[in-house]
Amino acid sequence: MxxxxxxxxxxxxxxxxxxxxxxxxxxxxxxxxxxxxxxxxxxxxxxxxxxxxxxxxxxxxxxxxxxxxxxxxxxxxxQTVRREVEPPYLPERLGELIDLSILKPVCEPMHLDRLKQALTWLGDHLPSSSGLSFRPNVVFPRHRAIAVDWLKVCGITASPQNISLTNGATAAMTVALMSVAPPGSSVATEAIGHHTLVPLASYLGFNLHGLPIDGDGIIPDALDEACRVSDIRAVFIQPSVINPTATLMSETRRAALVEVARKHDIAIIESDVLGPLVSDRPAPIACMAPERTLYLTSFTKITVPGLRIGYLLAPDRYAAAVANRHLVSNWMATPIIAEIASKWVTDGTAMELVNWQRNALRRRQVIVAEILGGSRVRTHPNALHLWLPLSEHHTEEGFVAQARLQGVAIAPGASFRTSDAPWQPAVRVSLGSTTEAELRTGLGVVARLLLGKPEYLLLAI
Structure with a gap:
């Protein structure tokens, strides 16, 4: 042959x-x-x-x-059988490509300068506890008190005893899931949700139920039905535009989901990694249902990517479980990074960088409106990305492949699927991962592909 x-x-x-x-x-x-x-x-x-x-x-x-x-x-x-789930972004940035696949904040030389200044300051002010201690309760009491101040900025009143410092949002999400969903139980989430949830469900041994969504997020009746027929222990949601579809969940929808969670006595894991960056968001769900919400936020998407630190707020009923799961999976957050985060929260640098990021994203949203204004773009003025549903004439795989051939990397929408329900092809395009000039060029390629002849797009990966 x-x-x-x-x-x-x-x-x-x-x-x-x-x-x-x-x-x-x-x-x-x-x-x-x-x-x-x-x-x-x-x-x-x-x-x-x-x-x-x-x-x-x-x-x-x-x-x-x-x-x-x-x-x-x-x-x-x-090798046709893949061993692991492939991430939606490029693991390495290739020189020829404009990388709009990875979700990150807008960064300029100023951000690196701020980190360098913080590290210089740290050389003169590093406490012995942060450099020499193995005991989280020795290292972090002061940092937890400062975290209380930051959570106030996020709209939440918290006690320091209920806060865990984590190495970013992914660590916080993993610990939260380990704390509320034992192996064999089930977790509900958006049908188009966090791309790490599917592999996490496999690794941690819980079942993942992707539920139908509309323009306001998870449909409450769908969550109610899932809780009725399955052993749902928690619902994981991203209500404030970090979700792939860039949806900002309304206060009414948040309240309706809280009502369902209370009816079935399930936990809510609320990922709010953009925190105060989203200026018009309703109060966090943790404010509506503090007795059952595990709330997580972090600094990597709103200040600089290198500040890999986050806060996980757990209600009393889960606080001990969270502390123990965090110990066995991470031991503790990196104290040196925690020192920088605490300094920036205290001296106002963190909020200054958040405001800078908000303005930078608004400028980029103007570029989006200029180039893709006639398309069915879903985004938000403070979002780090846009979600672009494709017409029936385009295949998702072909669209992503053709963009790559024209020098632009974008994320396939299927990477965010948590359900086998009928699917409309879509792509996620990140807005902060490169310069404004490259963004303009990359969006131009996307716009041309949307207008191109479908037969040129039917490539399969």
């Missing part, structure tokens, strides 16, 4: 990515079955008239996607 080979006449710049797309489509279509041995880098380069380096980069891209595996001494083989 003749083994499939790429067509050199279809190669476009960058050649390595175009070559990888041809292989990906052949694997997807079954032309290259599982365990097929691929040509050596040198042989394929000779056949296609490419450099060995180009072929090597194409194979590396396929390995990154989990489509092939490289075995030293044996060669490269098709």
């Amino acid at each position: 003749t083994i499939w080979r790429p067509d050199p006449t279809l190669l476009k710049r960058p050649a390595y990515l175009s070559l990888a797309e041809q292989f990906a489509r052949a694997i997807h279509d079954g032309q290259l079955p599982n365990a097929t041995r691929l040509p050596t880098h040198r042989k394929l380069a000779y056949e296609l008239g490419l450099s060995v380096q180009t072929v090597s980069r194409a194979y590396e891209e396929l390995i990154r996607r989990g489509l092939i595996s490289g075995e030293i001494g044996r060669g490269s083989f098709v």
Whole structure:
């Protein structure tokens, strides 16, 4: 049987990515079955008239996607069964691409300067407890008191005894889930939700129920029904525009979800990682149902990515469980980073950077309106991203692949699915991950693809 080979006449710049797309489509279509041995880098380069380096980069891209595996001494083989869930963003930024796939705040040299200044200050003011102690209760009492002040800025009155410092929102989310959802139980969430929830459910042993959403978030009747028929222990929600669809949940909807949670006595895990950045948000759900809400917020998305620290507020009924799960999974947050966060909260730097970020995002939203104003864009003035539903003429995989071929990385909407319900293809486009000039160029590519002929978009990854 003749083994499939790429067509050199279809190669476009960058050649390595175009070559990888041809292989990906052949694997997807079954032309290259599982365990097929691929040509050596040198042989394929000779056949296609490419450099060995180009072929090597194409194979590396396929390995990154989990489509092939490289075995030293044996060669490269098709691997159609993925071992792990693939993240929606690029693990490494490739030089040729404008990366609009990863969610991050707008950053300029000023942000790095602020971190450098904080580290210089820390060299003269580092307490011995933060540098030498293993005991969280020795290191963090002062930081918990400062966290109370920050949570007030977020709209919440809290006691320091109920606050855990974590290494960012992901650690807080994991600890919260471990604390309320034992193995075998179930957690409800948005049908289009946090991309790490699906693998977390697998790792921690709970069942994930993706529930229908509308323009206001999770539908309360759907949560009520899920609680009635399943062993739902908690609902995980992102009510303030960090969710993929950039939805700002209304106060009325928040109250309705609280009513359902109380009816069935389930916990609420509220992820509010944008905190005070969202200027027009209603009060956090933790204010409406403090007795059952585990509230988490952090600094990485609203100040600088390197400030990987967050706060997890737990009600009394879960406080001991949270403390114990945090000890066994993380021990404690990094004290040196906590020192910087506490300094910035105290001296006003944190809120100054939040206000700066809000203004920067508003400028970028003007660019979005200018370039994609006629499209069905879902976003918010303070959102770090936009959600773009695709028409029936576009495939999600093809749209993302064509954007990559034109030098722009965006996140496929399917990466955020938590349900097998009928799906409208969509993509998430990050707004803060690059310069305004690159953002303008990247959005221009997206706009042209929306207007392009569908037959050019039907590429499968």
